[in-house]
Amino acid sequence: MTGKLLFSIGMMALILSACNMGSRGLDPGNAIKVTVASFEKQAAVIVEKTVVIEGTVLHTCKHGGKRLFLVDGNDSVSVEVTAGKDIPKFDEKLIGSRLRVLGVLKEEKIDEKYLNEWENEVKKPLENHAAGVHTGAQGHEDQGTQDKLDQINSLREDLKKSGKDHLSFYSIEADKFEEIKK
Amino acid sequence: MQIKTLRRWNNAIHRDVGYLCVGMTLIYAISGIVLNHFKSGDLVHPDYAKSYKEVIVPLPEDGKVTQTYVFSVLDRLGERDHYKSHVLGTKSLEIFLSMGSVYIDLSNGSARVEKKTPLYVIREFNLLHYNNIKKLYTWFSDLYAVALIFLAITGMFVLKGKNAILKRGAWLTLIGILLPALFLLYYM
Numbered sequence A: 001m002t003g004k005l006l007f008s009i010g011m012m013a014l015i016l017s018a019c020n021m022g023s024r025g026l027d028p029g030n031a032i033k034v035t036v037a038s039f040e041k042q043a044a045v046i047v048e049k050t051v052v053i054e055g056t057v058l059h060t061c062k063h064g065g066k067r068l069f070l071v072d073g074n075d076s077v078s079v080e081v082t083a084g085k086d087i088p089k090f091d092e093k094l095i096g097s098r099l100r101v102l103g104v105l106k107e108e109k110i111d112e113k114y115l116n117e118w119e120n121e122v123k124k125p126l127e128n129h130a131a132g133v134h135t136g137a138q139g140h141e142d143q144g145t146q147d148k149l150d151q152i153n154s155l156r157e158d159l160k161k162s163g164k165d166h167l168s169f170y171s172i173e174a175d176k177f178e179e180i181k182k
Numbered sequence B: 001m002q003i004k005t006l007r008r009w010n011n012a013i014h015r016d017v018g019y020l021c022v023g024m025t026l027i028y029a030i031s032g033i034v035l036n037h038f039k040s041g042d043l044v045h046p047d048y049a050k051s052y053k054e055v056i057v058p059l060p061e062d063g064k065v066t067q068t069y070v071f072s073v074l075d076r077l078g079e080r081d082h083y084k085s086h087v088l089g090t091k092s093l094e095i096f097l098s099m100g101s102v103y104i105d106l107s108n109g110s111a112r113v114e115k116k117t118p119l120y121v122i123r124e125f126n127l128l129h130y131n132n133i134k135k136l137y138t139w140f141s142d143l144y145a146v147a148l149i150f151l152a153i154t155g156m157f158v159l160k161g162k163n164a165i166l167k168r169g170a171w172l173t174l175i176g177i178l179l180p181a182l183f184l185l186y187y188m
Helices: A002-020 A039-043 A114-124 A144-162 B004-041 B067-077 B122-129 B134-156 B168-186
Strands: A032-034 A050-060 A068-071 A073-081 A097-112 A166-179 B049-056 B083-088 B092-097 B099-105 B110-118
Touching: A002 A166, A032 A039, A039 A073, A039 A166, A050 A073, A050 B083, A073 A097, A073 B083, A097 A114, A097 A144, A114 A144, A144 A166, B004 B122, B004 B134, B067 B083, B067 B092, B067 B099
Parallel strands: A032 A050, A073 A166
Antiparallel strands: A050 A068, A050 A097, A068 A073, A097 A166, B049 B110, B083 B092, B092 B099, B099 B110
Protein backbone atom coordinates (compact mmCIF):
# COMPACT_ATOMS: atom_id res chain seq x y z
CA MET A 1 0.00 0.00 0.00
CA THR A 2 2.73 2.43 1.05
CA GLY A 3 4.75 1.46 -2.00
CA LYS A 4 1.91 2.16 -4.41
CA LEU A 5 1.22 5.49 -2.73
CA LEU A 6 4.88 6.48 -3.04
CA PHE A 7 4.84 5.41 -6.70
CA SER A 8 1.77 7.55 -7.41
CA ILE A 9 3.21 10.55 -5.58
CA GLY A 10 6.49 10.15 -7.46
CA MET A 11 4.71 10.07 -10.82
CA MET A 12 2.66 13.14 -10.00
CA ALA A 13 5.78 15.02 -8.87
CA LEU A 14 7.49 14.06 -12.14
CA ILE A 15 4.58 15.33 -14.21
CA LEU A 16 4.18 18.55 -12.26
CA SER A 17 7.87 19.40 -12.34
CA ALA A 18 7.92 18.70 -16.08
CA CYS A 19 4.95 21.00 -16.65
CA ASN A 20 6.82 23.85 -14.98
CA MET A 21 10.14 23.31 -16.71
CA GLY A 22 11.37 26.06 -18.99
CA SER A 23 9.20 28.73 -17.46
CA ARG A 24 11.38 29.92 -14.61
CA GLY A 25 14.56 31.83 -14.00
CA LEU A 26 15.21 33.39 -17.38
CA ASP A 27 18.50 35.28 -17.21
CA PRO A 28 19.31 36.74 -20.66
CA GLY A 29 23.00 37.28 -19.74
CA ASN A 30 24.90 38.22 -22.90
CA ALA A 31 22.16 37.07 -25.26
CA ILE A 32 21.59 39.22 -28.34
CA LYS A 33 18.29 41.04 -28.16
CA VAL A 34 16.15 40.58 -31.25
CA THR A 35 12.63 41.73 -32.04
CA VAL A 36 9.91 40.05 -34.04
CA ALA A 37 9.92 42.89 -36.56
CA SER A 38 13.69 42.87 -37.15
CA PHE A 39 14.20 39.10 -36.80
CA GLU A 40 14.47 38.27 -40.51
CA LYS A 41 16.97 41.09 -41.12
CA GLN A 42 19.14 40.21 -38.14
CA ALA A 43 18.95 36.43 -38.36
CA ALA A 44 21.48 35.67 -41.12
CA VAL A 45 24.44 37.08 -39.17
CA ILE A 46 23.60 35.60 -35.76
CA VAL A 47 22.95 31.95 -36.62
CA GLU A 48 23.86 29.63 -33.71
CA LYS A 49 24.08 32.62 -31.34
CA THR A 50 22.06 32.91 -28.13
CA VAL A 51 19.24 35.40 -28.50
CA VAL A 52 16.40 36.76 -26.43
CA ILE A 53 13.09 37.79 -27.97
CA GLU A 54 9.70 38.99 -26.78
CA GLY A 55 6.37 38.50 -28.49
CA THR A 56 2.77 37.36 -28.27
CA VAL A 57 2.05 33.69 -28.92
CA LEU A 58 -0.12 33.41 -32.03
CA HIS A 59 -0.12 29.64 -32.35
CA THR A 60 1.25 26.50 -30.72
CA CYS A 61 1.66 23.22 -32.55
CA LYS A 62 -1.03 20.80 -31.43
CA HIS A 63 1.04 17.79 -32.55
CA GLY A 64 3.07 17.46 -29.37
CA GLY A 65 3.42 21.20 -28.68
CA LYS A 66 6.99 21.34 -29.95
CA ARG A 67 6.75 24.73 -31.62
CA LEU A 68 5.04 28.09 -31.28
CA PHE A 69 4.90 31.32 -33.26
CA LEU A 70 5.51 34.78 -31.85
CA VAL A 71 4.06 37.97 -33.30
CA ASP A 72 4.12 41.57 -32.19
CA GLY A 73 0.92 43.56 -32.61
CA ASN A 74 -0.02 42.15 -36.01
CA ASP A 75 0.38 38.82 -37.75
CA SER A 76 2.28 40.04 -40.82
CA VAL A 77 5.59 38.84 -39.37
CA SER A 78 6.00 35.84 -37.10
CA VAL A 79 8.96 34.07 -35.54
CA GLU A 80 9.02 30.32 -35.11
CA VAL A 81 10.21 29.04 -31.74
CA THR A 82 10.89 25.34 -31.18
CA ALA A 83 11.07 23.63 -27.81
CA GLY A 84 14.63 22.83 -26.72
CA LYS A 85 15.53 19.71 -24.78
CA ASP A 86 14.58 21.19 -21.40
CA ILE A 87 11.10 22.27 -22.48
CA PRO A 88 8.61 19.37 -22.51
CA LYS A 89 6.06 21.23 -24.63
CA PHE A 90 4.42 24.55 -25.34
CA ASP A 91 0.96 24.25 -23.89
CA GLU A 92 -1.90 25.74 -25.85
CA LYS A 93 -2.80 27.90 -22.84
CA LEU A 94 0.19 30.07 -23.86
CA ILE A 95 -1.70 31.32 -26.93
CA GLY A 96 -2.25 35.05 -26.54
CA SER A 97 0.34 35.35 -23.77
CA ARG A 98 3.35 37.60 -24.07
CA LEU A 99 6.56 35.63 -23.69
CA ARG A 100 10.25 36.35 -23.28
CA VAL A 101 12.20 33.52 -24.90
CA LEU A 102 15.90 32.73 -24.52
CA GLY A 103 17.35 30.35 -27.08
CA VAL A 104 19.68 29.68 -29.96
CA LEU A 105 18.97 31.02 -33.44
CA LYS A 106 18.80 28.18 -35.95
CA GLU A 107 18.88 28.19 -39.73
CA GLU A 108 17.04 25.65 -41.84
CA LYS A 109 18.20 25.45 -45.42
CA ILE A 110 15.63 24.44 -47.99
CA ASP A 111 17.12 23.31 -51.28
CA GLU A 112 15.88 21.40 -54.30
CA LYS A 113 16.72 18.05 -52.67
CA TYR A 114 14.74 18.94 -49.53
CA LEU A 115 11.73 20.02 -51.61
CA ASN A 116 11.84 16.77 -53.59
CA GLU A 117 11.90 14.70 -50.39
CA TRP A 118 9.11 16.78 -48.89
CA GLU A 119 7.00 16.29 -52.01
CA ASN A 120 7.51 12.54 -51.74
CA GLU A 121 6.45 12.62 -48.08
CA VAL A 122 3.33 14.63 -48.89
CA LYS A 123 2.35 12.19 -51.60
CA LYS A 124 2.61 9.26 -49.21
CA PRO A 125 -0.70 8.15 -47.65
CA LEU A 126 0.58 8.49 -44.09
CA GLU A 127 1.14 12.10 -43.14
CA ASN A 128 4.58 13.07 -41.93
CA HIS A 129 3.91 16.19 -39.91
CA ALA A 130 7.57 16.87 -39.19
CA ALA A 131 8.30 17.46 -42.86
CA GLY A 132 7.98 20.85 -44.44
CA VAL A 133 7.99 24.48 -43.44
CA HIS A 134 5.71 25.46 -40.58
CA THR A 135 4.11 28.83 -41.09
CA GLY A 136 2.02 29.21 -37.93
CA ALA A 137 -0.85 30.60 -39.99
CA GLN A 138 -4.44 29.73 -39.05
CA GLY A 139 -5.15 26.15 -40.03
CA HIS A 140 -1.66 25.39 -41.39
CA GLU A 141 -1.69 22.09 -39.51
CA ASP A 142 -4.88 21.02 -41.24
CA GLN A 143 -3.47 21.56 -44.73
CA GLY A 144 -4.55 19.02 -47.30
CA THR A 145 -2.19 17.34 -49.74
CA GLN A 146 -2.95 19.86 -52.49
CA ASP A 147 -2.26 22.83 -50.17
CA LYS A 148 1.09 21.34 -49.26
CA LEU A 149 1.96 20.70 -52.90
CA ASP A 150 1.04 24.31 -53.68
CA GLN A 151 3.33 25.45 -50.86
CA ILE A 152 6.16 23.31 -52.24
CA ASN A 153 5.67 24.74 -55.72
CA SER A 154 5.63 28.25 -54.31
CA LEU A 155 8.93 27.54 -52.54
CA ARG A 156 10.36 26.18 -55.79
CA GLU A 157 9.47 29.50 -57.43
CA ASP A 158 11.05 31.47 -54.57
CA LEU A 159 14.17 29.35 -54.84
CA LYS A 160 14.39 30.00 -58.56
CA LYS A 161 13.89 33.75 -58.06
CA SER A 162 16.49 33.92 -55.30
CA GLY A 163 19.25 32.80 -57.67
CA LYS A 164 20.79 30.81 -54.79
CA ASP A 165 20.96 27.07 -54.24
CA HIS A 166 18.86 27.27 -51.08
CA LEU A 167 16.32 29.31 -49.15
CA SER A 168 16.98 30.05 -45.48
CA PHE A 169 14.33 29.82 -42.78
CA TYR A 170 15.23 30.97 -39.31
CA SER A 171 13.82 29.93 -35.97
CA ILE A 172 14.79 29.98 -32.31
CA GLU A 173 15.39 26.80 -30.37
CA ALA A 174 14.22 27.81 -26.92
CA ASP A 175 16.19 26.92 -23.83
CA LYS A 176 13.93 28.85 -21.48
CA PHE A 177 10.93 31.11 -21.60
CA GLU A 178 8.85 33.14 -19.23
CA GLU A 179 5.44 34.72 -19.42
CA ILE A 180 5.47 38.51 -19.13
CA LYS A 181 2.62 39.53 -16.92
CA LYS A 182 1.07 42.92 -17.63
CA MET B 1 15.47 -26.83 -12.52
CA GLN B 2 12.22 -28.68 -13.01
CA ILE B 3 9.47 -27.43 -15.34
CA LYS B 4 7.13 -27.12 -12.37
CA THR B 5 9.55 -24.85 -10.49
CA LEU B 6 10.23 -22.81 -13.62
CA ARG B 7 6.51 -22.27 -14.15
CA ARG B 8 6.04 -21.24 -10.53
CA TRP B 9 8.78 -18.60 -10.90
CA ASN B 10 7.45 -17.54 -14.29
CA ASN B 11 3.97 -17.03 -12.88
CA ALA B 12 5.13 -15.21 -9.77
CA ILE B 13 7.31 -12.78 -11.73
CA HIS B 14 4.60 -12.37 -14.38
CA ARG B 15 2.10 -11.50 -11.62
CA ASP B 16 4.32 -8.95 -9.86
CA VAL B 17 5.61 -7.27 -13.02
CA GLY B 18 1.97 -7.20 -14.20
CA TYR B 19 0.91 -5.33 -11.08
CA LEU B 20 3.76 -2.84 -11.54
CA CYS B 21 2.70 -2.22 -15.13
CA VAL B 22 -0.96 -1.44 -14.40
CA GLY B 23 -0.43 2.33 -14.03
CA MET B 24 1.68 2.83 -17.13
CA THR B 25 -0.54 0.52 -19.21
CA LEU B 26 -3.62 2.57 -18.34
CA ILE B 27 -1.76 5.81 -19.12
CA TYR B 28 -0.56 4.59 -22.52
CA ALA B 29 -3.86 2.91 -23.39
CA ILE B 30 -6.11 5.88 -22.52
CA SER B 31 -3.77 8.40 -24.12
CA GLY B 32 -3.38 6.03 -27.09
CA ILE B 33 -7.11 6.10 -27.78
CA VAL B 34 -7.14 9.92 -27.56
CA LEU B 35 -4.10 10.35 -29.82
CA ASN B 36 -5.43 7.76 -32.24
CA HIS B 37 -8.64 9.70 -32.71
CA PHE B 38 -6.78 13.02 -32.81
CA LYS B 39 -4.59 11.65 -35.62
CA SER B 40 -7.63 10.39 -37.51
CA GLY B 41 -9.30 13.79 -37.20
CA ASP B 42 -12.09 12.93 -34.75
CA LEU B 43 -10.66 15.29 -32.12
CA VAL B 44 -9.65 18.91 -32.74
CA HIS B 45 -6.95 18.84 -30.07
CA PRO B 46 -5.53 16.04 -27.91
CA ASP B 47 -5.31 18.14 -24.72
CA TYR B 48 -8.38 20.39 -24.99
CA ALA B 49 -12.07 20.01 -25.77
CA LYS B 50 -13.19 22.86 -28.00
CA SER B 51 -16.52 24.37 -28.92
CA TYR B 52 -17.26 27.00 -31.53
CA LYS B 53 -19.95 29.62 -32.02
CA GLU B 54 -20.48 31.78 -35.10
CA VAL B 55 -21.69 35.33 -34.43
CA ILE B 56 -21.81 38.69 -36.19
CA VAL B 57 -20.15 41.64 -34.48
CA PRO B 58 -20.17 45.33 -35.41
CA LEU B 59 -17.15 46.57 -37.34
CA PRO B 60 -15.05 49.46 -35.98
CA GLU B 61 -16.79 52.72 -36.95
CA ASP B 62 -13.75 54.47 -38.40
CA GLY B 63 -12.21 51.23 -39.68
CA LYS B 64 -9.49 51.31 -37.04
CA VAL B 65 -9.13 48.55 -34.49
CA THR B 66 -8.49 50.09 -31.09
CA GLN B 67 -8.47 48.72 -27.56
CA THR B 68 -11.89 50.33 -27.07
CA TYR B 69 -13.27 48.43 -30.07
CA VAL B 70 -11.79 45.15 -28.82
CA PHE B 71 -13.39 45.66 -25.40
CA SER B 72 -16.73 46.61 -26.97
CA VAL B 73 -16.77 43.30 -28.86
CA LEU B 74 -15.89 41.40 -25.71
CA ASP B 75 -18.57 43.25 -23.72
CA ARG B 76 -21.12 42.17 -26.31
CA LEU B 77 -19.93 38.56 -25.99
CA GLY B 78 -19.64 38.72 -22.20
CA GLU B 79 -15.96 37.84 -22.37
CA ARG B 80 -14.22 41.04 -21.26
CA ASP B 81 -12.98 39.52 -18.01
CA HIS B 82 -11.20 36.80 -19.98
CA TYR B 83 -9.26 39.16 -22.29
CA LYS B 84 -5.54 38.34 -22.73
CA SER B 85 -4.36 40.15 -25.86
CA HIS B 86 -5.20 40.70 -29.50
CA VAL B 87 -3.39 40.44 -32.82
CA LEU B 88 -4.33 42.26 -35.99
CA GLY B 89 -4.22 40.55 -39.38
CA THR B 90 -4.57 42.08 -42.84
CA LYS B 91 -8.34 41.75 -42.82
CA SER B 92 -8.88 40.02 -39.52
CA LEU B 93 -8.59 40.45 -35.80
CA GLU B 94 -7.89 37.70 -33.33
CA ILE B 95 -8.70 38.34 -29.70
CA PHE B 96 -7.18 35.90 -27.26
CA LEU B 97 -9.07 34.93 -24.14
CA SER B 98 -7.84 33.02 -21.13
CA MET B 99 -9.63 29.91 -22.41
CA GLY B 100 -10.38 30.56 -26.05
CA SER B 101 -10.34 33.20 -28.73
CA VAL B 102 -12.50 35.34 -30.98
CA TYR B 103 -11.55 35.47 -34.66
CA ILE B 104 -13.19 38.35 -36.51
CA ASP B 105 -13.29 38.78 -40.27
CA LEU B 106 -12.98 42.56 -40.58
CA SER B 107 -14.44 42.58 -44.07
CA ASN B 108 -17.91 41.49 -42.95
CA GLY B 109 -17.99 41.27 -39.15
CA SER B 110 -18.45 37.51 -38.99
CA ALA B 111 -16.77 36.11 -35.90
CA ARG B 112 -15.93 32.69 -34.60
CA VAL B 113 -15.81 32.31 -30.85
CA GLU B 114 -13.70 29.39 -29.69
CA LYS B 115 -13.99 28.08 -26.14
CA LYS B 116 -11.64 25.44 -24.85
CA THR B 117 -11.63 23.25 -21.78
CA PRO B 118 -8.47 21.45 -20.69
CA LEU B 119 -8.74 17.67 -20.65
CA TYR B 120 -7.13 17.36 -17.25
CA VAL B 121 -5.36 14.06 -16.53
CA ILE B 122 -5.57 13.07 -20.23
CA ARG B 123 -3.37 16.08 -21.01
CA GLU B 124 -0.81 14.78 -18.52
CA PHE B 125 -1.16 11.25 -19.93
CA ASN B 126 -0.44 12.63 -23.42
CA LEU B 127 2.64 14.40 -22.10
CA LEU B 128 3.94 11.06 -20.85
CA HIS B 129 2.85 9.19 -23.98
CA TYR B 130 4.70 11.62 -26.27
CA ASN B 131 7.70 11.45 -23.91
CA ASN B 132 7.91 15.22 -23.98
CA ILE B 133 9.53 15.10 -20.55
CA LYS B 134 12.57 13.17 -21.87
CA LYS B 135 15.45 12.93 -19.35
CA LEU B 136 14.94 10.15 -16.77
CA TYR B 137 11.46 9.40 -18.06
CA THR B 138 13.01 8.05 -21.30
CA TRP B 139 14.71 5.32 -19.26
CA PHE B 140 11.62 4.73 -17.18
CA SER B 141 9.41 4.30 -20.25
CA ASP B 142 12.08 2.06 -21.84
CA LEU B 143 11.96 -0.05 -18.72
CA TYR B 144 8.18 -0.22 -19.02
CA ALA B 145 8.49 -1.32 -22.66
CA VAL B 146 10.96 -4.05 -21.66
CA ALA B 147 8.54 -5.10 -18.92
CA LEU B 148 5.77 -5.40 -21.52
CA ILE B 149 7.99 -7.65 -23.66
CA PHE B 150 8.70 -9.68 -20.56
CA LEU B 151 4.97 -9.90 -19.75
CA ALA B 152 4.18 -11.03 -23.28
CA ILE B 153 6.77 -13.80 -23.13
CA THR B 154 6.07 -15.00 -19.59
CA GLY B 155 2.33 -14.71 -20.27
CA MET B 156 2.58 -17.47 -22.83
CA PHE B 157 3.79 -19.93 -20.21
CA VAL B 158 1.40 -19.16 -17.35
CA LEU B 159 -1.08 -21.92 -18.12
CA LYS B 160 -0.72 -25.60 -18.75
CA GLY B 161 -3.19 -28.13 -20.14
CA LYS B 162 -5.61 -27.50 -22.99
CA ASN B 163 -5.16 -23.72 -22.80
CA ALA B 164 -1.34 -23.88 -22.88
CA ILE B 165 0.81 -22.16 -25.48
CA LEU B 166 1.21 -25.31 -27.55
CA LYS B 167 -2.55 -25.91 -27.74
CA ARG B 168 -5.32 -23.28 -27.73
CA GLY B 169 -2.78 -20.59 -26.80
CA ALA B 170 -0.87 -21.17 -30.02
CA TRP B 171 -3.88 -20.33 -32.18
CA LEU B 172 -4.77 -17.20 -30.22
CA THR B 173 -1.16 -16.00 -30.23
CA LEU B 174 -0.97 -16.59 -33.98
CA ILE B 175 -4.17 -14.60 -34.54
CA GLY B 176 -2.74 -11.76 -32.44
CA ILE B 177 0.36 -11.66 -34.63
CA LEU B 178 -1.50 -12.04 -37.92
CA LEU B 179 -4.01 -9.23 -37.32
CA PRO B 180 -1.48 -6.32 -37.37
CA ALA B 181 0.37 -8.06 -40.21
CA LEU B 182 -2.85 -8.14 -42.25
CA PHE B 183 -3.36 -4.40 -41.70
CA LEU B 184 0.17 -3.76 -42.94
CA LEU B 185 -0.37 -5.93 -46.00
CA TYR B 186 -3.69 -4.27 -46.78
CA TYR B 187 -2.73 -0.64 -46.29
CA MET B 188 0.96 -0.49 -47.27
